[in-house]
Amino acid sequence: MFQYYLDLALRSLKRNKALTALMVFAVALGIGASMTTLTVFHVLSGDPIPGASGTLFYPQLDPQDMDGYQPGKEPPAQVTWIDGMNLLRAHRGVRQALMTGGAVPVQPAQSDLDPFFSDARYTTADFFAMFQAPFLYGHGWNAADDDAKARVAVITRKLNDKLFGGKDSTGQTLRIKDTAFRVIGVLGDWRPNPHFYDLNTGGYRGVEDAFLPLTTFRDLRLDRNGSMDCWGRGGGDEDHLETATCVWLQFWVQLDDASQAAAYKQFLVNYSREQHDLGRFQRPPNVRLRSLMQWLDYNKVVPSDVRLQVYLAFGFLLVCLVNTVGLMLAKFMRRAGELGVRRALGASRRNVFAQLLVESGVIGLAGGLGGLGLALLGLWAVRHQPSDYAELARLDPTMLLTTFLLAVGASLLAGLLPAWRACQVAPALQLKSQ
Amino acid sequence: MNIQIRPILIALRRHKAGTALIALQIALTLAIVCNALFIIHQRLANLSQASGVDEANVFVISNQWANADESTSQVDAQVRADLLALRQLPGVLDAAPASGYPLQGGGWDNLVTMTLDQVKPTTDAAVYLGDEHFINALGLKLVAGRNFRPDEVSVVGTQQNITPATVIVSKALADRLFPDGKALGKSFYAMGTTPSTIIGIIDPLHRQGVDLSSNRYAGQSLIWPLRSADVRGIHYIVRAKPGQLAAAMREAPKALLAQSRMRIIDPKDGIQDYAAIRQKVFETDRGMAVLMAIICVVLLAVTAAGIVGLTSFWVGQRRKQIGVRRALGARQRDILSYFLTENLLITGGGVLLGLLLAICMNLWLMLRFASQPMPMAYLIVGVLLLLVLGQGAVLAPALKASRVPPVEATRSV
Numbered sequence: 001m002f003q004y005y006l007d008l009a010l011r012s013l014k015r016n017k018a019l020t021a022l023m024v025f026a027v028a029l030g031i032g033a034s035m036t037t038l039t040v041f042h043v044l045s046g047d048p049i050p051g052a053s054g055t056l057f058y059p060q061l062d063p064q065d066m067d068g069y070q071p072g073k074e075p076p077a078q079v080t081w082i083d084g085m086n087l088l089r090a091h092r093g094v095r096q097a098l099m100t101g102g103a104v105p106v107q108p109a110q111s112d113l114d115p116f117f118s119d120a121r122y123t124t125a126d127f128f129a130m131f132q133a134p135f136l137y138g139h140g141w142n143a144a145d146d147d148a149k150a151r152v153a154v155i156t157r158k159l160n161d162k163l164f165g166g167k168d169s170t171g172q173t174l175r176i177k178d179t180a181f182r183v184i185g186v187l188g189d190w191r192p193n194p195h196f197y198d199l200n201t202g203g204y205r206g207v208e209d210a211f212l213p214l215t216t217f218r219d220l221r222l223d224r225n226g227s228m229d230c231w232g233r234g235g236g237d238e239d240h241l242e243t244a245t246c247v248w249l250q251f252w253v254q255l256d257d258a259s260q261a262a263a264y265k266q267f268l269v270n271y272s273r274e275q276h277d278l279g280r281f282q283r284p285p286n287v288r289l290r291s292l293m294q295w296l297d298y299n300k301v302v303p304s305d306v307r308l309q310v311y312l313a314f315g316f317l318l319v320c321l322v323n324t325v326g327l328m329l330a331k332f333m334r335r336a337g338e339l340g341v342r343r344a345l346g347a348s349r350r351n352v353f354a355q356l357l358v359e360s361g362v363i364g365l366a367g368g369l370g371g372l373g374l375a376l377l378g379l380w381a382v383r384h385q386p387s388d389y390a391e392l393a394r395l396d397p398t399m400l401l402t403t404f405l406l407a408v409g410a411s412l413l414a415g416l417l418p419a420w421r422a423c424q425v426a427p428a429l430q431l432k433s434q
Numbered sequence: 435m436n437i438q439i440r441p442i443l444i445a446l447r448r449h450k451a452g453t454a455l456i457a458l459q460i461a462l463t464l465a466i467v468c469n470a471l472f473i474i475h476q477r478l479a480n481l482s483q484a485s486g487v488d489e490a491n492v493f494v495i496s497n498q499w500a501n502a503d504e505s506t507s508q509v510d511a512q513v514r515a516d517l518l519a520l521r522q523l524p525g526v527l528d529a530a531p532a533s534g535y536p537l538q539g540g541g542w543d544n545l546v547t548m549t550l551d552q553v554k555p556t557t558d559a560a561v562y563l564g565d566e567h568f569i570n571a572l573g574l575k576l577v578a579g580r581n582f583r584p585d586e587v588s589v590v591g592t593q594q595n596i597t598p599a600t601v602i603v604s605k606a607l608a609d610r611l612f613p614d615g616k617a618l619g620k621s622f623y624a625m626g627t628t629p630s631t632i633i634g635i636i637d638p639l640h641r642q643g644v645d646l647s648s649n650r651y652a653g654q655s656l657i658w659p660l661r662s663a664d665v666r667g668i669h670y671i672v673r674a675k676p677g678q679l680a681a682a683m684r685e686a687p688k689a690l691l692a693q694s695r696m697r698i699i700d701p702k703d704g705i706q707d708y709a710a711i712r713q714k715v716f717e718t719d720r721g722m723a724v725l726m727a728i729i730c731v732v733l734l735a736v737t738a739a740g741i742v743g744l745t746s747f748w749v750g751q752r753r754k755q756i757g758v759r760r761a762l763g764a765r766q767r768d769i770l771s772y773f774l775t776e777n778l779l780i781t782g783g784g785v786l787l788g789l790l791l792a793i794c795m796n797l798w799l800m801l802r803f804a805s806q807p808m809p810m811a812y813l814i815v816g817v818l819l820l821l822v823l824g825q826g827a828v829l830a831p832a833l834k835a836s837r838v839p840p841v842e843a844t845r846s847v
Contacts, residue, residue: 019743022739022740022743026736026739026740029732029736033729067553068553068554103666105498105500105501105698107500114500114698115500115696115698116698117498117698177503178501178503223666304803305718305722307802307803308473308799308803309722309725312466312470312726312729313729315462315465315466316466316729316732316733318462319459319462319463319466319733319736319737320736322455322458322459322462323459323736323737323739323740325455326452326455326456326459326740326743326744327740327743327744327747329451329452329455330452330743330744330747330748331747333452333747333751334747334750334751385717385721386714386717387717387718417451421451
């Protein structure tokens with residue numbers, strides 16, 4: 001039966017080629033636009049560490065003075081050196097890491113390479129295990145290296161390729177700012193999206209090329225970058241960052257279940273109270289403990305232009321669908337005579353309805369295929385934009401399936417009303433007018 | 435010409451679903467197109483923001499130092515030698531050191547207060563550091579007061595905090611701080627413990643950033659007489675003699691490398707002229723405007739095609755009735771005006787609904803995306819656009835209908 005309906009549908013579609021093309025094209029445009037924007041949105045709002053993001057938390061404290069104090073206001077988005085170190089040493093989480101970003105001048109051993117700046121992350125030992133960074137060679141450093149301000153470095157595959165030709169470089173020397181660092185690890189392919197652990201230095205950039213111990217960074221006075229917020233008269237001058245009344249570090253903690261999270265939050269409150277009693281904090285305890293995804297959400301990481309584009313594209317799809325419904329309705333109603341004959345010859349309403357739905361389904365399928373092509377084209381165009389998320393805009397299997405379901409679902413939905421209206425036609429009336 | 439509206443309405447009642455759908459499509463199209471046009475206009479307005487810079491002749495060199503452990507005086511000696519070398523180039527009019535430049539993107543800004551103990555800041559200003567050549571190198575227009583004297587310029591080391599006693603401000607900042615127009619000689623605080631006195635006013639001087647927070651303080655900037663000796667790097671602003679930009683851009687890096695090779699000038703964007711700077715900083719705005727424009731055009735095309743398709747069907751369906759009307763004395767133009775009027779009624783209905791949708795959509799955008807309220811003009815333009823589009827789209831099928839011969843009445847379907 002389906003075969004017969006399909007045959008009928010194809011015949012009917014062939015009869016009016018321009019109209020069929022218009023309907024298919026409209027559906028394809030709508031689907032293509034929606035899928036392009038939805039894929040970009042899907043990629044940008046993704047989970048940077050699937051499976052483990054639920055156990056990662058970003059504590060916030062409020063160490064500011066009473067200037068401009070308003071109860072209930074959000075605490076600063078970063079921590080001071082003193083608080084970061086205190087939280088790190090308290091060791092209340094399963095793992096924890098304190099970090100900031102920077103740039104280091106790399107002096108290659110090869111004479112044919114000019115010195116260059118490389119983005120760096122200064123952090124503490126647990127960083128790699130906590131964020132599940134994969135190692136190609138070697139391993140990260142340990143807490144003893146942190147304490148010893150060790151001259152050790154973990155580099156990415158990209159930097160390893162550039163400096164060491166992609167070979168296992170563990171044990172080799174890396175010269176940074178006239179200091180010899182020992183390479184102890186090379187990261188494999190790792191690009192968490194968004195760049196969640198430090199959103200100040202770009203939401204969708206790749207990971208930094210060099211990872212160095214935070215203590216070493218301060219010991220050598222390497223350059224930092226990212227955001228720094230100060231209060232009181234505390235300027236962020238380079239020599240007194242440890243004691244400055246400025247927040248400039250990110251602190252992450254791993255807590256494996258809800259009870260640990262609750263206990264940690266209580267610890268943060270107690271810590272704030274203790275610091276208040278010591279006279280360091282002036283405000284009443286004001287803490288937050290957001291999970292990774294909550295933190296991304298709170299920071300509105302996905303650019304608002306991308307959200308706007310998604311809404312716009314779906315509005316566009318809606319217009320295209322309304323357009324297709326109108327055209328299909330006109331087409332089906334025009335065939336009332338033909339349908340009347342079919343009904344008179346014994347086809348039930350259900351049969352006619354099914355036949356018309358097959359016809360709209362064919363349009364949907366063709367539109368979906370066209371839409372897929374347009375979406376691939378659209379994503380290709382997005383990839384050639386200069387934004388830092390450009391290279392991420394690719395169709396994954398989930399989105400591929402979504403495209404198809406959307407296309408067929410949308411056009412079946414679009415076919416419902418016209419098909420239902422068409423099979424309401426009384427056969428006798430149609431036959432009489434012949 | 436007497437157009438009968440009642441018969442059209444009665445006829446439309448037989449095509450309720452089709453009429454409603456086409457009206458709905460027109461309404462949605464109007465809502466989206468109005469808002470998209472508004473967004474396009476806003477983004478394009480961003481694109482044409484005046485920087486105050488002599489953009490045709492100015493380029494910027496972003497120079498990073500490779501040896502990071504030099505003292506402030508060593509770095510400053512190198513900076514001064516570099517500037518001397520740049521200014522001596524035949525194609526160069528002037529060159530200046532800078533911490534940043536207009537339309538750089540991102541940027542450095544300080545909160546401004548009128549007194550030292552003021553808790554709530556008065557406003558915010560973008561901060562530029564430069565020497566006595568800065569204004570001339572960028573080609574800025576000094577509208578009041580004077581430029582810095584060489585003896586007022588001091589050296590500032592890496593992350594060092596110095597508040598100079600003199601400052602040159604943009605007119606926008608001067609007017610914001612001293613609305614009476616007498617800003618010269620007055621002073622203010624910009625996150626320092628000592629005040630800076632205004633000695634000159636420039637108009638205009640764009641901020642480094644073009645983002646939302648910058649737009650709130652549009653055009654509010656200040657220049658401090660400081661020559662940066664930051665071990666990380668410095669920007670050189672170079673103004674070429676008219677027509678010699680390309681030559682100067684070729685010669686400048688050679689002159690710098692001849693001074694010292696211990697520097698990193700990114701081969702990709704280490705040297706940029708203002709066309710490239712403008713292009714880069716407004717990339718997303720332009721992209722969004724282009725995307726919106728494409729969506730608008732395609733949307734209007736789809737809607738027009740929909741109208742053509744649906745009306746063609748109706749014409750085909752009513753050939754016999756048209757024939758009857760023609761046989762009873764209706765002229766071709768009567769048939770033509772029948773279909774044009776029918777479309778006007780449907781489009782009119784759609785447009786009314788669309789106006790409502792457009793306003794709702796704008797309110798929602800204001801709520802969710804901090805958009806501005808849409809001026810009425812966009813609604814009017816949108817309505818006219820769709821009315822014309824509807825009439826244009828219906829013209830071909832209506833002409834076809836008007837050519838149906840009266841003899842059609844006598845034929846069976």
